[in-house]
Amino acid sequence: MAGSTLSTRQTGGGSLPATYVTASGLPRYNPLAQALHWLTAALALAVLPLAWVAISLPNSELKGTMFTLHKSVGLTILAIVVLRIVWRMIHPAPADPAAPKALEVIARINHWLLYAIFLIMPVSGYLLSALSGRSTAYFWLFTIPGFEKNEAVQKVFATMHVVGQYAVYLLVALHIAGTVWHLVVRRDGLLERMLPVQDGRGSR
Numbered sequence: 249m250a251g252s253t254l255s256t257r258q259t260g261g262g263s264l265p266a267t268y269v270t271a272s273g274l275p276r277y278n279p280l281a282q283a284l285h286w287l288t289a290a291l292a293l294a295v296l297p298l299a300w301v302a303i304s305l306p307n308s309e310l311k312g313t314m315f316t317l318h319k320s321v322g323l324t325i326l327a328i329v330v331l332r333i334v335w336r337m338i339h340p341a342p343a344d345p346a347a348p349k350a351l352e353v354i355a356r357i358n359h360w361l362l363y364a365i366f367l368i369m370p371v372s373g374y375l376l377s378a379l380s381g382r383s384t385a386y387f388w389l390f391t392i393p394g395f396e397k398n399e400a401v402q403k404v405f406a407t408m409h410v411v412g413q414y415a416v417y418l419l420v421a422l423h424i425a426g427t428v429w430h431l432v433v434r435r436d437g438l439l440e441r442m443l444p445v446q447d448g449r450g451s452r
């Protein structure tokens with residue numbers, strides 16, 4: 249089956265290699281899009297607790313370490329999300345002909361807002377730090393210089409960063425709830441679009 253093509257109604261009329269079509273006939277995201285998606289998800293799960301711990305610790309070496317980790321993971325997310333957006337522009341998302349149009353539009357809006365907030369958070373985080381005159385260490389590997397201290401502008405980015413976290417919680421919660429709904433209620437195999445082939449096709 250590997251290397252052959254499936255031509256199905258669900259692929260939007262086109263032909264895709266068998267490994268790019270899910271068991272229920274939906275077209276999949278390509279492997280790099282999948283890998284970068286799950287990497288972002290894992291890093292998102294790390295960056296938040298690091299922030300919660302960092303802000304709640306009293307001034308200490310550990311607090312500094314937690315902040316360095318929070319900032320470094322956040323900057324890594326920024327790089328990956330930029331790469332994802334560029335990759336996504338070259339490789340549009342696979343069509344989902346099984347979904348009602350309104351649902352597809354809501355999902356697309358959720359996806360673009362996720363990209364937006366995962367750009368806004370690291371950029372505002374870096375600027376709130378940099379505009380207080382601090383340089384930012386990236387995993388103790390190298391340092392990104394800060395700017396001249398500017399309290400007024402720094403405050404704007406600090407507010408953006410602190411308020412922005414609620415958009416992260418809301419968008420990620422909706423995104424996961426949507427996935428669970430597809431998995432449990434619609435049972436349309438949507439999660440598989442973001443997973444590598446599950447049944448051994450393409451492994452031979």
Ligand code: HEM
Nearest residue numbers: 295299303319322323325369370373374377384406410413
């Ligand atoms: C996806 C990326 C990021 C997310 C989701 C995120 C999230 C958060 C959250 C939830 C807080 C706690 C806010 C509060 O309740 O006070 C926080 C604080 C903070 N973050 Fe981030 N962050 C990200 C990236 C960054 C980056 C890249 C930097 C710096 C290079 C940074 C610097 C800071 C600083 C300095 C604070 C403390 C702010 C304060 O207490 O005034 N963050 N971040």
Ligand code: HEM
Nearest residue numbers: 288289292336341359362363366420424427438439441442
């Ligand atoms: C455990 C957590 C997560 C699950 C279960 C999950 C699940 C999924 C699934 C199933 C899709 C494919 C949707 C479709 O076929 O139309 C998807 C797409 C997407 N996910 Fe997630 N996701 C998670 C976390 C995240 C996080 C943290 C982000 C943050 C950036 C994110 C951003 C996206 C984006 C932007 C897309 C659309 C990709 C595109 O069309 O360019 N996901 N996710």
